[in-house]
Amino acid sequence: MITKDKKELTEKIIEFTKTLHLPAFRKCFESEAKEALSKDLSFEEYLYCLLEKECDMRYDNMLKKRVRMAEFPYKKYLEELIVEDLPEDARKKLKLLKTLDFVKEGQNVILAGNPGTGKTHIAIGLGIKACLEGYKVWFTTVPLFITMLKEARSQKTLRNFENRFLKYDLVILDELGYISFDKEGAELLFTNLSLRAGRKSTIITTNLSFERWDEVFQDPIMTAAMTDRLTHKSYMVNMNGNSYRLKETVKWMEENNL
Known part of the structure; x- marks a missing residue:
């Protein structure tokens, strides 16, 4: 009692x-x-x-x-996008991407276009939405990713790193094309993206058209193979247009009387 x-x-x-x-x-x-x-x-x-x-x-x-x-560098939500300021192709495909069916089906998304048009914002927004719907997501930049791969190889932990990489439902690789890399880096990137091809989703943002990817990979054969695997059954979004970031800055300045 x-x-x-x-x-x-x-x-x-x-x-x-x-x-x-x-x-x-x-x-x-x-x-x-x-x-x-x-x-x-x-x-x-x-x-x-x-x-x-x-x-x-x-x-x-x-x-x-x-x-x-997921290690997002900052939080950007799809709801914050001013859709009418996005490039035309992004406006057309955003509604479909928001369903996250591409993650469910293990398809890739390539956001390609000039700087400042909202590529990273869309990628992070989709990533956060995927997290909130129960998917396992990871964000990194391509240069940092290659550095991590090289370090894992030198420390003989590459297999463990690759196993973790494969378990993510969605990987976001930002800034492909801003920095070129050597043969080792190109081979490591190719190998790891090939492991995910057709199985798990990857979002890539790039400022380069596919015709210029050999500037980064510096190998025509590898470039062709990489392009083929990444684009197979993928969503290609043309992000060329006026700077979305610049429009945001101008609006902010107007709101703050600057």
Whole structure:
């Protein structure tokens, strides 16, 4: 028989919730008890409400963790896009990309065009949306990715790195074409993107047209093979247009009377 007074019981409940890692339960059990009394809820209904809040909090925390683990350089959401300022091809295809069917089907997305037109914003926006829908996502730049591959090879951990790379539902590789790389880097990039081809989705942003990819890979045969594998059943988005970033800056200056 429980003989503890209410204060002591409350303290023990809090201790138990800490031990069992039930933060929502700890936060809400008293307020939910008062509400249950006022609404004449059964004990089962009271317990259901508490457990529902705990599950909701854990799910929200899991989604936040997915976004954090994706390593986005900053957060950009699709809802923040001014669609009418995007290049025409992006406006046409954005609605379809938002469904994330390409992730489900393991298809790639290539966002190619001149700087400042919204490529990275769209890529990050799609990545965050994918995280919130339960997909495992990773963001990096192409130069950094190649550096990581080289380091993994030199440390003899390349196989482990590649296994982790394959497990992502969506990988976003930003800035292909801004910096050229040597033969080793080109081969490592080719190998790892080939591993994902047809199996998992990759979004690539680039300022170069496909005709100029050999400037980066410096090997016509590898360039042709890479282009073929990346573009097979992929969504190609022409991002050539006026600078979206410049329009955002002008708008911000106008709003702040600068």
